[in-house]
């Protein structure tokens with residue numbers, strides 16, 4: 167009797183659980199929840215000085231101020247709107263590290279600083295030779311707008 171009751175309870179609960187998402191949130195919300203749980207696909211950027219597309223027709227270019235070597239290297243980003251005009255309406259963060267030495271030299275999220283010329287600049291500390299990666303996040307207001315990453319060797 168109690169087995170039958172718990173079996174009945176189980177099916178009822180299962181039915182309620184599966185019925186709830188469609189009635190309360192709809193399939194779109196369920197899809198969005200899945201997307202939030204899944205890891206974000208990597209966006210490996212085109213090379214230095216190449217056009218890197220962003221949403222809404224924006225694009226940017228990046229390059230090192232000079233060829234990176236041991237010590238401090240400066241990454242420079244310029245952002246353009248769909249008409250090709252320079253824009254400084256974003257804030258940009260960079261996180262630099264060595265993928266093969268997880269966490270060993272991670273800079274953490276650092277703010278690119280806007281220069282008077284409207285370039286976004288970030289110094290990165292290259293403390294050992296090898297392969298490095300810079301993750302870049304673009305924010306529009308407080309909203310995450312775009313993300314990309316590139317590798318470089320020293």
Ligand SMILES: [Cu+2]
Nearest residue numbers: 264267270294
């Ligand atoms: Cu290292």
